[in-house]
Amino acid sequence: METIDDALFLPHSQLQSFIDLLWRKSYEVIGPHVSQNTIEYLPLHQVDELPFAYRDKQEPGRYHLVKTSHERYFAWANGAQALKPMTFKASQTLWQAHKNANQELEFSTPSSPLLNTAVIGVRACDLAALAIQDQHFLQGDYVDPFYQSQRQHLFLVAVNCSHPASTCFCASTGDGPHVEKNADIVLTELDDGFVVEITSQTAKDIMSELLLEPAQAQHWQQKSQQLQQACQAQTRSISKKAHVQISNKNKSQVWETLGRQCLACGNCTAVCPTCFCHQQQTEADLSNTLISQLRLWDSCFNADHSYFHGTVVRAETKFRYRQWLTHKFSTWVEQFARSGCVGCGRCISWCPVGIDVTAVIADLIKEACDESL
Amino acid sequence: MNPYEPQVVDVIQNIEETPTIYTLRLRFRDKARQQAYRFAPGQFNMLYLYGVGEIPISIVSDPADEFVIDHTIRSVGRVTKAMSKLKAGDQIGLRGPFGRGWPLQHALGKDVILVTGGLGCAPVVSVIRYVIRRRDLFGRLVIMQGVKHADDLIWRDQYEQWETLHDTQVILAASEQPSAQWPWHSGHVTDLMHTAVFNPNNAIAMMCGPEAMMNAAIDPLLREGLNEHDLWLSMERNMHCAIGLCGHCQYGANFICKQGPVFPFAEIKTLFGEKGF
Incomplete structure (x- = not known):
């Protein structure tokens, strides 16, 4: 044999x-x-x-x-x-x-x-x-x-x-x-x-x-x-050039629509295998004699993620969604020489309102194409 | 090596600048660490108050001072309010310095324009003091400082003294309720950009403060003919780790704690002024 x-x-x-x-x-x-x-x-x-x-x-x-x-x-x-x-x-x-x-x-x-x-x-x-x-x-x-x-x-x-x-x-x-x-x-x-x-x-x-x-x-x-x-068997896909195609879409109408759909729950960032945001918290033991500095997973969908000097930079959900998506699919490429998305699809399945990131990217690219006509 | 773990510093002095602004003068408990400590104006440290938390604060002392490290702080949040109560002899944690500082080498031989608003003056005051102590190495010095209330101007004596120096211009403005004791301009400091005297072909501008203030100052400077590579801004965002890992301070592809906090305008202009980034 x-x-x-x-x-x-x-x-x-x-x-x-x-x-x-x-x-x-x-x-x-x-x-x-x-x-x-x-x-x-x-x-x-x-x-x-x-x-x-x-x-x-x-x-x-x-x-x-x-x-x-x-x-x-x-x-x-x-x-x-x-x-x-x-x-x-x-x-x-x-x-x-x-x-x-x-x-x-x-x-x-x-x-x-x-x-x-x-x-x-x-x-x-x-x-x-x-x-x-x-x-x-x-x-x-x-x-x-x-x-x-x-x-x-x-x-x-x-x-x-x-x-x-x-x-x-x-x-x-x-x-x-x-x-x-x-x-x-x-x-x-x-x-x-x-x-x-x-x-x-x-x-x-x-x-x-x-x-x-x-x-x-x-x-x-x-x-x-x-x-x-x-x-x-895979029917969904993302354009290999998405990082360039969406790089000028900061003012897109797509964010307005998403801002109304997205619950800013942060599920997508919790299940994303590449999301790395974390916060630090100070925790005291009951006798207040040993203080621990903890690192906890954080999400750019939380309001306090962008809090400084008494203001929240991304108070509106549309800005948080835009931050997440433009980072993951566009500016990530400048940081890591590749996209921050590995195609696992978790953010699609675990989104409680079913936002499909592949469809969002396609919408942004279509809008960019229409504008260039 | 754990880059998250602070080192112990002694509070040498807590100087009250105004009822809400104070300067912490610090020194490492470990002498060797104090001797080895080097920073560039514009960089920042993470200061930790026992049981309360850790915050980023820019360094205002002169980098040539081997003995102390000064931080000027406004009581605004939970940690800064608690830190305002520190006394000489207390101990806190410090790690740093972090980030990119002001381009002082690049500024040698040039006219230096400093535009600041509010407590933005703290990181820039380190540059003013740096230039004044090495006055012959630089061209004209234009100090532009805007405050909301006249009372917010700290180090008033120093501004009055700087005004008397040769080739030095001081432009001050208070936007609200200027009192009778305010001999300078009423309104925004950015309304006075045209009064700054400098050679745009051989000048560098450094600014720090609210983004709206910096935004208003950029256009007039560029219109004067200043190159956008000679225009530098200190940016601010939420920061937890200070080492480019926690993600809070991301600004486009930049981590402000790592690539910044000081940026040439050319590097951030596509996002600057865009709401939500």
């Missing part, structure tokens, strides 16, 4: 051995579970905790999981969160202050030992977003030490997307559905198991213990077909 170099095959029957092996290697293994009517990444011990046979139905303002008769573990697109909360935590103590016996002020940084964490089921869009967050928190003038240590402890087992949701558009942003970089292991799920591609030395050392057979040519062929179908 013809086999494929550099690719192994992990039968579904051996998935439990793989999970056990990672725990034995001292990783805390995190994987997708059905939880709170969505897919959440939680500690994973048993294969039957995985979302076996589930599919996700996503539309603007709608997320729904359904159990089907298919026999796969990863035939769904994504849930509200994936990697972001693991590296950029929703709440993080940055430092603490207290007064010593002489009433002198002292500062310290709390240290917490971190476990190596293996995440199973990471998608291409989330890996692309992780690369952007790496750029933001690790590659600027100041390195964020909290992000850095959490990031260094991640071992990433990706799964190529075979069943994108109707809200997905990663093919148009160039970030998926196929994982091309940033993972340690890339799995492609077929009906009877996984094609396994190993892309780091750590992964090679670990996987050698499973004694897997090489993947066969027919597995490879199925994998290619599946990926092609996953691309073709």
